[in-house]
Amino acid sequence: MTTQLAQRRLLTEIPGPASRALQERRGDAVAAGVGSVLPVYITSADGGLLTDADGNRLIDLGSGIAVTNVGHNAPAVVDRVRAQAAEFTHTCFMVTPYEGYVRVCEELQALTPGDHAKRSVLFNSGAEAVENAVKIARVATGRQAVVVFDHAYHGRTNLTMALTAKSVPYKHGFGPFAPEVYRVPGSYPYRDGLTGPEAAAAALDRIEKQIGGDQVAAVVIEPIQGEGGFIEPAPGFLPALADWCSRHGVVFVADEVQTGFCRTGDWFASNHENVVPDLIATAKGIAGGLPLAAVTGRAELMDAVPSGGLGGTYGGNPIACAAALGSIETMHAERLDVAARGIADTVLPRLRAIAERTGVIGDLRGRGAMLAAEFVKPGTNEPDAALTGRIAKACHAAGVVVLTCGTYGNVVRLLPPLSLSAELLDEGISVLEQAILAEAGK
Known part of the structure; x- marks a missing residue:
């Protein structure tokens, strides 16, 4: 075309x-x-x-x-969307499911970092994905506190506004926001002059002193911060955070809504430093312009939420799933x-x-x-x-x-x-x- x-x-x-x-x-x-x-x-x-x-x-x-x-x-996206629209546009996966949803989850299982057993759930937007990642982490750990970073952007829902750093235009006048969200310094090499391990040590010291590692359900971070300024953390910062999370039973959540699906030169930005998130939130580039998002993660975490605890009327819409399969096909082929x-x-x-x-x-x-x-x-x-x-x-x-x-x-x-x-x-x-x-x- x-x-x-x-x-x-x-x-x-x-x-x-x-x-x-x-x-x-x-x-x-x-x-x-x-x-x-x-x-x-x-x-x-x-x-x-x-x-x-x-x-x-x-x-x-x-x-x-x-x-x-x-x-x-993209032709593969257009063709698959046309074919799916001619068959049916909606049934709601929570009522009568369909193969397209399952196929997208299988693709996510294969593409996302790590070779552990994984499960996925599909949504409509990046904010929904991030919010549900927090929900999953809280249920799986039995803890409440969520750690986020300076300059972060995670969405416009009430919870994701709390996770987002910048007030105007994203948060101003929209409070009160969800509780148990704690912000710590990240890694901004141009402005803080710190190495990755130094920046991680400062962030982790703040977490330990002000929150307590045993109280944290999740650390949520963009591997490269988006709206905050495309801030790429210094080498070693992300691995140090992921290691700390592993040692303290904290769920490491990578918000790859903007970085995912080949955008950064790899399928996911986490791959650049061989970081394997416990949960990964994706959206944007997944479906060639149709609204689709996902949380993919370790099977034991994802399956901690009982049946009916996750979902949504339009999540994993069949046309959006068809577009995602066409988009992934195109990324591989080209x-x-x-x-x-x-x-x-x-x-x-x-x-x-x-x-x-x-x-x-x-x-x-x-x-x-x-x-x-x-x-x-x-x-x-x-x-x-x-x-x-x-x-x-x-x-x-x-x-x-x-x-x-x-x-x-x-x-x-x-x-x-x-x-x-x-x-x-x-x-x-x-x-x-x-x-x-x-x-x-x-």
């Missing part, structure tokens, strides 16, 4: 008149609390290009926030883990050159096709959110979708589809380079 000859195309300003008209309609129908990074209204997408209502074609370096890893309309590593090999050297030339990039980090540039005021590590916003806006005006993130709002993150062509990747990064140079005054 990919249109190999298609290119970025600007027929109007961004957003154009048709998108602006739709934005006017939106104001009268959609709640103001739902934001959009770039109010261009998409009519089709193919080959890493988004076509809007005005006929503009934009290069997508965001993948719908790490969702369309296999592209926007070796998208290798493709993600190739994206890093292309992008990072170019951004390093821009960093040296401008002095406004304090840190470049990430793995595979999950990359970030942290912008600071020259000669300091003071966050420069204003510059970051201007750079993103300039990219958008030029027809390239980039996203920002970070506790300080000073990180541009890149999440291109893993199937993006070399030509479109080159063009998209060229636009980003030009935006950095222009906005940095170089």
Whole structure:
């Protein structure tokens, strides 16, 4: 389906008149609390290009926030969805089950880290997966306390808001939040200057002194933090945490909602340091754009919850399961883990050159096709959110979708589809380079 000859195309300003008209309609129908990074209204997408209502074609370096890893309309996903929709769209797995759900769980059993016996349960969103991982850990351990980290993002439900660090816009005004959630320092090498073992020792000392290891049900962590700024912990940090959890009977939960399914150059980010989570939460890239999420973990933990304790009306919807099977098939066939590593090999050297030339990039980090540039005021590590916003806006005006993130709002993150062509990747990064140079005054 990919249109190999298609290119970025600007027929109007961004957003154009048709998108602006739709934005006017939106104001009268959609709640103001739902934001959009770039109010261009998409009519089709193919080959890493988004076509809007005005006929503009934009290069997508965001993948719908790490969702369309296999592209926007991968043939295996589309074909399986069509076939399943023609058979039935819903029965509810908790009422009358179907094979697709079982097959997805079998794939998760094979793909996720570790060779121990595993079980899975399917949900709709990453937040649901993380919340249910906590539920499972509490039942399995008989404990209540949950440990999370500075700069974490885990979702928008009441419990996952409590797990999330940043107040605005995710938590402000929405309390009170769920109790027995404790936040400790993580590993942010650019800002804390600590080695992985040093950062882990500081976090574990806080846990031992302020909570008590025998009170902790779960440690929940993103192997690479997402919304917090694509923060990659120093080597040794994650293994030290996992080892401590193992020794204290604590469930180690990896939130791989954003990092999973080849995004970081491996099927899961935990694999980069051979960390085997007790429970792993996945979503986003699993199903090529359809809502599906999962908790996969050690059989004895997963089966600690009695029948009826887990589930949901739409969890593991048959069409979403069909999409997941098509997505996984595509990742295998196209070796998208290798493709993600190739994206890093292309992008990072170019951004390093821009960093040296401008002095406004304090840190470049990430793995595979999950990359970030942290912008600071020259000669300091003071966050420069204003510059970051201007750079993103300039990219958008030029027809390239980039996203920002970070506790300080000073990180541009890149999440291109893993199937993006070399030509479109080159063009998209060229636009980003030009935006950095222009906005940095170089």
